[in-house]
Amino acid sequence: MTKLVIGAIVVAIGVVAASCLYVVDQTEYAIQMRFGKPIRSCIEPGLYSKAPWPIDTVVRFDNRLMVLENPAPGGPDREYLTEDVQSGIGKNVVVTTYTCWRIKRQPEAVLRFLETMGDRASAEARLGDVVNSELGVALGRNDFSVLVSTDAKQRHWSNLVDEVRQKCADRVEKAYGIEIADVQIERLNFPEQNRRNVFDRMRAERQTIAAQYRSEGDEKATTIRAQANRQRDEIVAKAVESAERIRGEGDAEAARIYADAYSKDPKFYEFQRTLEAYEKTLTQGTVAILSGNSELLKLLNQGVASEQDIDVPLTKDIQPDAAAPITPPASKEPPS
Amino acid sequence: MTRPVRVWVLRLVPLVLIAYACSGFYFVNPDSRGVVRWFGRVPQAFRRVPPGLHYALPWPFCRVDRPTTTEVRRVYVGLAPKERAAIAQSDPDAIRRTLASDMLTGDTNILKTTMVVQYQVVEPVDYLFRTERPDALVRATVQAVLIETLAGMPVDQALTGGKTSLQNETLKRSQQRLDRYGCGVQLVSASIETIDPPRAIMDAFQDVVSAKKDGESAVDRAVAESSRILSGARGDASKKTESAEAYKQTRIARARGEADRFLSVLKEYHRDPAVYRVRLWLQTLEAVLPNVRTLIVDHKPGDPPTHIRIVEPSTRGQL
Numbered sequence: 030m031t032k033l034v035i036g037a038i039v040v041a042i043g044v045v046a047a048s049c050l051y052v053v054d055q056t057e058y059a060i061q062m063r064f065g066k067p068i069r070s071c072i073e074p075g076l077y078s079k080a081p082w083p084i085d086t087v088v089r090f091d092n093r094l095m096v097l098e099n100p101a102p103g104g105p106d107r108e109y110l111t112e113d114v115q116s117g118i119g120k121n122v123v124v125t126t127y128t129c130w131r132i133k134r135q136p137e138a139v140l141r142f143l144e145t146m147g148d149r150a151s152a153e154a155r156l157g158d159v160v161n162s163e164l165g166v167a168l169g170r171n172d173f174s175v176l177v178s179t180d181a182k183q184r185h186w187s188n189l190v191d192e193v194r195q196k197c198a199d200r201v202e203k204a205y206g207i208e209i210a211d212v213q214i215e216r217l218n219f220p221e222q223n224r225r226n227v228f229d230r231m232r233a234e235r236q237t238i239a240a241q242y243r244s245e246g247d248e249k250a251t252t253i254r255a256q257a258n259r260q261r262d263e264i265v266a267k268a269v270e271s272a273e274r275i276r277g278e279g280d281a282e283a284a285r286i287y288a289d290a291y292s293k294d295p296k297f298y299e300f301q302r303t304l305e306a307y308e309k310t311l312t313q314g315t316v317a318i319l320s321g322n323s324e325l326l327k328l329l330n331q332g333v334a335s336e337q338d339i340d341v342p343l344t345k346d347i348q349p350d351a352a353a354p355i356t357p358p359a360s361k362e363p364p365s
Numbered sequence: 366m367t368r369p370v371r372v373w374v375l376r377l378v379p380l381v382l383i384a385y386a387c388s389g390f391y392f393v394n395p396d397s398r399g400v401v402r403w404f405g406r407v408p409q410a411f412r413r414v415p416p417g418l419h420y421a422l423p424w425p426f427c428r429v430d431r432p433t434t435t436e437v438r439r440v441y442v443g444l445a446p447k448e449r450a451a452i453a454q455s456d457p458d459a460i461r462r463t464l465a466s467d468m469l470t471g472d473t474n475i476l477k478t479t480m481v482v483q484y485q486v487v488e489p490v491d492y493l494f495r496t497e498r499p500d501a502l503v504r505a506t507v508q509a510v511l512i513e514t515l516a517g518m519p520v521d522q523a524l525t526g527g528k529t530s531l532q533n534e535t536l537k538r539s540q541q542r543l544d545r546y547g548c549g550v551q552l553v554s555a556s557i558e559t560i561d562p563p564r565a566i567m568d569a570f571q572d573v574v575s576a577k578k579d580g581e582s583a584v585d586r587a588v589a590e591s592s593r594i595l596s597g598a599r600g601d602a603s604k605k606t607e608s609a610e611a612y613k614q615t616r617i618a619r620a621r622g623e624a625d626r627f628l629s630v631l632k633e634y635h636r637d638p639a640v641y642r643v644r645l646w647l648q649t650l651e652a653v654l655p656n657v658r659t660l661i662v663d664h665k666p667g668d669p670p671t672h673i674r675i676v677e678p679s680t681r682g683q684l
Contacts, residue, residue, distance in 0.1 A: 093494065231566050
């Protein structure tokens with residue numbers, strides 16, 4: 030029985046001794062409190078000693094960087110109004126931010142956090158309010174194009190969020206021992222009821238662009254066709270030009286050849302050519318009136334009296350009374 | 366206590382102690398690094414314990430974490446694949462939930478974007494102990510950088526050529542921010558998986574694409590037509606010049622032939638011009654007169670003019 034008592038005492042001493050030690054983890058701050066009054070703030074990890082429970086108690090806080098999404102995922106959207114300098118009617122935007130925060134790595138800051146916030150949930154609620162109000166102020170003072178614009182000169186996104194972060198830090202750092210590492214806009218959108226307008230505008234823009242593409246294509250096509258027609262006309266005109274030149278060369282060469290040949294005896298040529306012309310021009314339907322005195326009919330009229338008469342005198346000019354065409358030739362063949 | 370029980374307990378005690386001591390052995394897998402905390406603090410030597418079998422004092426003295434460092438982790442930014450599937454099935458509630466992942470472009474268009482971010486743990490201690498939810502922080506950071514970058518980019522650029530710069534810019538700036546937060550991760554890649562306009566106006570965007578094609582094909586058709594026109598014109602042109610050339614050659618050849626004929630005849634003529642002339646004259650009249658209605662009028666020089674009335678046959682039959 031005495032052994033049992035001794036055993037119990039040993040166990041009790043062990044428990045008390047264990048409660049005289051506590052470990053502060055790498056991820057924690059700890060505050061040692063004596064009857065509820067903070068007496069030590071531990072920011073470095075390690076093994077610490079204290080008076081046994083219930084004299085001393087330890088409160089621990091996470092010292093890691095925490096991410097606070099605001100509003101929380103799945104929560105209701107939060108709308109902000111931006112200012113529009115020109116129209117005076119600001120745009121409503123839905124913004125989600127994330128805030129990276131931690132308790133400052135200073136013994137006093139940890140104590141301050143304990144006194145003002147007490148736990149993480151109330152810290153995040155407070156922090157959320159601060160961020161919302163500062164963001165609302167910043168957005169309300171700025172045009173929408175400060176956030177969303179293709180003009181790099183107008184856009185001051187980083188300046189705006191830096192300003193919000195700075196303002197928030199000013200409000201919570203001293204007051205609550207909280208350090209704000211960053212405030213960033215994680216989502217930016219239009220409220221649901223405004224999206225219809227945005228969609229309509231987007232559609233109109235697309236239609237304009239589509240029409241532009243089509244008309245540009247038509248324009249180019251028309252230009253190409255016109256150029257082709259012009260080139261065709263040029264090519265054909267050049268061809269006609271050179272064809273005429275070639276024909277002219279042919280004509281000239283032929284004329285030269287004829288001239289060379291006929292100039293050997295122009296009289297004979299004339300004679301021969303005239304006869305040829307008769308053959309061509311005196312065709313069916315022509316009425317020829319011949320004089321009975323004509324050289325052709327001389328023998329017919331007079332008979333052959335003497336051998337002298339056989340010598341049909343061929344005048345130099347054989348045409349005049351030989352034949353006189355009454356009707357014009359059916360077709361005028363150029364001499365060839 | 367009876368004696369056998371006491372003996373049994375005394376024999377158990379060393380076994381329990383040995384088992385307790387042995388619980389300090391730990392394995393680090395090849396894809397991981399070990400981090401050992403001695404009373405909550407990480408000694409310099411135990412920040413990156415290499416793979417293999419190691420020993421650390423058991424609880425409550427030491428705690429061992431073994432984060433994987435070679436594994437490439439991935440996180441979706443923007444529209445999650447599940448949400449994309451919901452949109453594809455046109456589930457109205459699901460679509461309402463995806464509104465949050467809409468992103469604005471610089472010219473105030475709305476785009477639905479999914480970006481896949483891959484990252485690795487490079488500083489196990491930072492990854493474990495500096496941030497509370499490092500993976501959520503990576504996602505939030507990349508998302509913030511992505512919407513910020515996209516908000517300065519025109520929609521056409523974002524949908525076409527700007528993707529690469531969007532990815533590179535997002536990767537670079539996200540890494541800078543994560544380094545500032547000190548969460549011990551290294552981004553491997555940030556790639557845009559999808560970037561689309563909302564379904565409600567998808568058709569308008571597709572019409573722009575087809576309009577572009579329409580324009581291009583109109584130009585293509587015109588080019589084809591113009592080459593057809595030009596080759597036709599060239600053919601036409603060469604036809605014209607060739608026929609002119611043919612005319613020229615024909616003309617010359619004929620002239621030569623006729624000239625030669627004339628010269629040959631002339632040669633004959635010069636032998637006895639009078640006979641030749643008469644022969645030629647009569648020959649011609651023979652050839653001509655049979656075809657011609659011939660009236661012979663006896664008319665001597667000095668006679669008054671003879672009046673001849675020719676009644677043209679009104680019908681062919683009388684001829």
